[in-house]
Amino acid sequence: MVVESIPKAVGFIYGLLAFVALTWLWYSGRFTRRRAMPFLIASVLLGFLVFAPVFPYQLQMVVLGNAAALGSPLPMALGGLLAFIVLALVFGRVICGQVCPAGAVQELMYLVPVKKHGRAESRVPVAVRAGVFVIFLVAGLGLSVNLLALIGLPGFFHLTVASVSFFVFLSIVLLSAVVYRPFCRYVCPYGALLAPVASRAFYRLRRTDACIGCRKCERACPTGEADPSARLGECYLCGRCTEACPVEGALVYGRGDGKST
Ligand code: SF4
Ligand code: SF4
Known part of the structure; x- marks a missing residue:
């Protein structure tokens, strides 16, 4: 469903504006889940329309050195990812909250009124994600393997329903109705970088x-x-x-x- 004629920059400009708006809502004490809802919906829609700003996939493309798929020169994409890591050091994981389409789609799924599991323990997911991060780096840098494509992150947002990987990520999204953000907490390589930084957020x-x-x-x-x-x-x-x-x-x-x- 991704419309290739829409520049990826549209997604990243939205990401920046949404980040500023959400940070201001938190800073001014006006943040409510109701006010966050339009951002969640807009982020998911942009995920399907532009496949941006899907931060973990940008990191995957940078690791693979695939400038063509980034929609921007490699140094600019790397600079953008580093900038949001620095911003997480100041403001916490605002982009994960409602801006990243991968996180937003799971956040919306968690609203489905079914019994929830795996609440309130965070060490196991963090340890698993650290292990996945090592595999992500070895696969990407050493073997040029696109791990997030195998998991189906791009296939899901491109609606490539004929591929197995689409159903892998679809399963993760469906799981997020009962387990809070399984992709973010167990898999996301960008989240693995953001989390330790955000734990020291100003x-x-x-x-x-x-x-x-x-x-x-x-x-x-x-x-x-x-x-x-x-x-x-x-x-x-x-x-x-x-x-x-x-x-x-x-x-x-x-x-x-x-x-x-
Ligand atoms: S943890 Fe990763 S997938 Fe989840 S919202 Fe953050 S950047 Fe996106
Ligand atoms: S993740 Fe927990 S601590 Fe953070 S905003 Fe949500 S409820 Fe509050």
Whole structure:
């Protein structure tokens, strides 16, 4: 379904504007899941129409040195990926929250009202993703193998329904109705780079003295990152915790003080 005549730059300009808008919503205390919904829908639509800004696939193309598929010169694509890693160090994983089409489609699937599994533990997915990252690098740099194509990331958004890989990624998307963001948490190589950086983010969700310790935010969080000891590398800025918090101003997005949520 991807319309090749639409320049990939359209997706990346959208990505930049959406990043600025979402960061401002968080910074100004106006972020709600309802306000985030149009971004989720727009990001998924751009994924299918332009196949951009699909950050992990950009990283895959950079690793393979495939400038033709990037839609921009290799150094520019690499610079863009590095820039968003630096931005994650300042603002956390805003792009994963609602901008990246791969993340957005899973976020929307998780809204399907079925029983959820695998909540609130984050060490196993992080360890698995680290292993996948090593395989990703060895396959890409050493063997010129496009691992994300085998998993079906491009095939899914291009709707190449005649390929096996399309059904691999479709299965991941369907799984995300019951498991929160399986691709982001277990597979995504770009997420593997963003997570350790975001765990030191300058701006982050944190509790204030108004917190009454009811732990509703912790029960609402699908990745266990609303726990006070969490480092927020797996916080996707989904907004479930702030929505669940019953005390205004008890859980805010702002400059970190060494403590997380
Ligand atoms: S973890 Fe990867 S796939 Fe998920 S939203 Fe972030 S960049 Fe996209
Ligand atoms: S701490 Fe959990 S619930 Fe809150 S925004 Fe991050 S991932 Fe979502």
